[in-house]
Amino acid sequence: MVDWSSVETVFLDMDGTLLDLHFDNHFWLEHLPRRYAEQFDLHQQQAKDTLIPMIMAERGSLNWYCTDYWSEKxxxxxxxxxxxxxxxxxxxxxxxxxxxxxxxxxxxSVIVTNCHPDPLALKLERTGLDRYVDSIVSSHDLGKPKEDPLFWQDLKSVTPYTAPSTLMVDDSFPVLESARTAGIGQCLAILAPDSRQPARERHPEIPSIHHFNEVLPALRQRQPLPSNR
Incomplete structure (x- = not known):
């Protein structure tokens, strides 16, 4: 699954990789349409019919993830x-x-997320996730999403890394494909990002797991790197 002996840095997606994607899916598909319908005096299905195509049109762009953009729009x-x-x-x-x-x-370990800083702060407050990693980078600070292969070059300006010895773990196939194009040494896909939804089909070229217990035994057998790395 992962050649841990060649890894120095692990980039980790957050939503759907570390945190259950159920929260985000529930928000965008259920809670937002319900509250939008209440605010603008619509039936909930009318609200969904209005919102979902609008949201899907931005998929893969930074706007897709931008709280400020959707609040204003x-x-x-x-x-x-x-x-x-x-x-x-x-x-x-x-x-x-x-x-x-x-x-x-x-x-x-570095969380590399497309999550906007505002919901990111909410999620860290709720989970304490930041205590477990060395740093966190939001793509909004770099002005482009992880789906953009140029993102990975810009990422070096805020968290230097050596691409061949880096592992990227994400639930998004487009993001992992982008990372591979940028020379990231190893990629690992998460197939069960939402606890309330069935697992997805495997990617034909990228190794994948359902949960981290599948790679924990090999990771725990890895010898620690020298302290002067």
């Missing part, structure tokens, strides 16, 4: 509405064990 407080269902924010299985194992192996 829809005339609603996206961050406030997300906080209303913040109790649904939670870890995926075996995540904290995996993050602790990365640290024990002496590997550098």
């Amino acid at each position: 829809l005339s609603v407080d996206i961050t406030g509405l997300k906080a209303e269902v913040g109790d649904r924010i939670g870890y995926r299985p075996h995540v904290t064990d995996f993050l602790e194992a990365l640290k024990a192996a002496g590997l550098r």
Whole structure:
């Protein structure tokens, strides 16, 4: 699955990789349409018919992930509405064990997320996820999403890394394909990002797992890197 002996840095997606994607899917597909319908006096299905095509049209762009963009475009407080269902924010299985194992192996762990800083702050407040990793980078700080192969070059300006010795873990096939194009040494796909949805089909070329317990034994057998790395 992963050649841990050649890894120095692990880039980790957040939503759907470390955190259960159920929160985000529930928000965009259920909670937002319901609250939008209430605000603009629509039936909920009318709200869905209005919102979903609008949202899907931005898929893969930075706007797709941008709280400020959707707050302004829809005339609603996206961050406030997300906080209303913040109790649904939670870890995926075996995540904290995996993050602790990365640290024990002496590997550098960096969350590299398309999440906007506002919902990112909410998720960190709810989970304490930032305690388990070395740093966090939001693509909004770089002005382009992870789907853009140029993102990975710009990422070096805020968190230097050596591409061949880096592992990227993500639930998005387009992001992983982008990382591979940019020379990231190894990629690993998450097939079960949403606990309430069936697992997806495997990618034909990118190794994949359902949960981190599948790679934990090999990771725990890895010898720690020298402290002067």
